[in-house]
């Protein structure tokens with residue numbers, strides 16, 4: 225069977241930006257920044273995006289384009305008879321872990337959208353938004369209906385192949401999401417008490433840099449937000465043809481993703497402080513602060529409605545790229561149809577998601593890692609460990625297994641004199657060394 229291809233470079237760009245921009249920029253970014261002290265975290269995160277993220281993004285997409293295969297198959301094809309392909313399994317595994325909690329959180333977003341649509345969240349419920357969220361997520365099966373709905377939508381898109389639907393939707397909803405976020409940021413900054421939030425986000429507290437956890441958290445966030453290290457970008461790259469130039473495309477994706485993260489920080493933190501919410505309240509953070517802002521705005525109910533709609537689309541354009549990773553892999557190795565594979569993979573992820581959802585209710589005492597509930601534990605293993613390991617393998621692969629000329633050709637860097645040397649030094653030495661140091665530091669072995 226002929227492998228599928230993007231219709232155009234724009235189609236690829238939109239799909240890759242859609243993959244990068246999602247719940248990671250709004251939901252995950254704000255609670256991870258909140259847990260890690262704000263300003264110092266933001267700086268580290270930005271540094272990692274520039275130094276490691278964008279060069280690795282270029283590397284990952286180029287592996288896929290060169291090999292025209294999935295995350296395991298690409299290594300097999302480019303390095304036959306070597307164990308490199310084993311690193312692809314980090315990606316397949318993290319796809320299962322990530323989509324199972326991603327779908328739960330996206331399900332919450334659909335529920336919020338529904339509550340706005342029916343007018344229920346136009347004004348604060350008697351118990352407050354925080355308690356309303358707590359009651360909803362603690363219910364045994366109610367949130368799962370919304371998770372299932374989100375999963376069905378995701379499967380539906382992957383099932384239909386390389387996607388006109390999602391490319392089209394992204395073209396409309398990404399700009400819409402950006403506009404809404406900018407309006408909200410202005411509003412949030414104008415709230416009484418907002419200055420504290422801006423200080424929290426932009427005035428680094430250098431003492432937080434002493435904690436090794438902040439480095440791994442910032443690294444994990446950079447990987448998660450750029451969809452790096454899992455093979456999502458690799459798989460998307462595998463549907464590209466050689467005429468498309470990669471360096472400018474990857475830079476565009478990195479810029480867009482960072483823009484969405486910073487702007488959502490500007491929405492969330494001023495409001496967090498204005499409403500006296502604890503910035504380290506974890507995954508529920510945006511589901512409590514945002515309705516609070518909407519409620520105070522004239523016409524806020526409508527803004528809430530449109531906001532959650534755009535958030536669902538942003539989540540959907542990311543979740544399809546996650547589901548595509550194991551789908552492309554199992555289609556090839558088991559020779560299954562796209563339809564069967566996407567349904568099977570999506571169903572397994574949904575079942576895993578049940579444990580995540582119950583972790584907010586009857587299983588709230590279940591803490592697989594330290595004091596982390598099921599969601600936080602899965603997220604920790606996938607984002608902070610598996611994604612960086614996957615990225616490390618890709619950097620080493622292109623940096624050391626490829627000849628320099630081959631690496632430059634694969635990434636379209638041959639004609640960019642200074643940049644190409646910089647990029648090559650980064651993926652051959654700097655990025656791998658940094659990732660390894662951060663791991664060793666976190667394990668308490670160095671510093």
Ligand code: PHE
Pocket residue numbers: 243244245246247248249322447448449450451452454456542543545546
């Ligand atoms: N980047 C996506 C987001 O920010 C999530 C994602 C992670 C997608 C890993 C693909 C791979 O929401």
